[in-house]
Amino acid sequence: MEEVQKVIVESSNIVFFGGAGTSTESGIPDFRSADGLYHAGSGQQYAPEQILSRDFFMSHMAAFYTFYKTKMLYPEAKPNRAHLALAELERRGQLRGIVTQNIDGLHQLAGSRNVLELHGSVLRNYCMSCKAEYPLETIMASADDIPRCEKCQGFIKPDVVLYQESLDMEVLEQAASLITQADVLIVAGTSLTVQPAAGLVRLYEGNRLIIINRDPTPMDHLANARLGGNIGDVLHELVN
The missing domain is CATH 3.40.50.1220 (TPP-binding domain)
Incomplete structure (x- = not known):
């Protein structure tokens, strides 16, 4: 030392x-340690690595956001x-x-x-259609299963790099x-x-x-x- x-x-x-x-x-929590996210029960029928992929986001967006909001976001940290x-x-x-x-x-x-x-960062989010930007608060406050753009009703995606991206x-x-x-x-x-x-x-x-x-x-x-x-x-x- x-x-x-x-x-x-x-x-x-x-x-x-x-x-x-x-x-x-x-x-x-981290991802790969013994008590990390990948070794904890997700409450989902899919593995965390699968949920956090581009393909899963595009095909199961509601399930992605359920996992994302409960396991990936810690706004009080x-x-x-x-x-x-x-x-x-x-x-x-x-x-x-x-x-x-x-x-x-x-x-x-x-x-x-x-x-x-x-x-990337959970603090940045954007509309996949018109590219309008949104803060984390928009994701947390969304009552819908899938957050949508206020301007064009497009889907909002977190500005984080998913698997396959x-x-x-x-x-x-x-x-x-x-x-x-x-x-x-x-x-x-x-x-x-x-x-x-x-x-x-x-x-x-x-x-x-x-x-x-x-x-x-x-x-x-x-x-x-x-x-x-x-x-x-x-x-x-x-x-x-």
């Missing part, structure tokens, strides 16, 4: 790459110590950017400004550029199994790769330091 703290203190070009584990301390520590690093001029697989918007709520959301290439390129140029890369709360997002970590060419994760990852052997424990506790200690 002391060696990693020294690395953090001396760097002004840190990039953070995070996944669902970054937000579990805010009460948002607040940033935890991990989010706050990263915002503090950015405020100090040490953190150049955050690349996140999360869709909860908690990094921005904590005060981080340069956040690249690989998988491609990532935003502009966001992906910006993330690749950040990671390639980083002096220090901190990876936390991700299984590093989802592609192409996880492949971004392999673009890092430096010798200060820090992985913070409760469970082992396929890239632990590439890390210069690996720290266990709660991500919020570890980041708080590293920053403060």
Whole structure:
């Protein structure tokens, strides 16, 4: 820990790459851990991976929204110590950017400004017909099984990347550029199994790769330091 703290203190070009584990301390479940969303009963006849696909959204939209509203949306969630520590690093001029697989918007709520959301955000929604934009409140307040556009009655879709959909290439390129140029890369709360997002970590060419994760990852052997424990506790200690 002391060696990693020294690395953090001396760097002004840190990039953070995070996944669902970054937000579990805010009460948002992750996906692949033993107590994550994919291992919990969904109350549906379909597996979560199937529900969160483009094909399912288009063919079973009402069932998708039933699952989405009850299992994916946590509007009362607040940033935890991990989010706050990263915002503090950015405020100090040490953190150049955050690349996140999360869709909860908690990094921005904590005060981080340069956040690249690989998988989109639940806070943004749009009409599939006229492209009108809607906030999360519209989805939460909708009494209908399927939220519809106020302007054209088209279907509203969350601006999140579903299975069978491609990532935003502009966001992906910006993330690749950040990671390639980083002096220090901190990876936390991700299984590093989802592609192409996880492949971004392999673009890092430096010798200060820090992985913070409760469970082992396929890239632990590439890390210069690996720290266990709660991500919020570890980041708080590293920053403060």
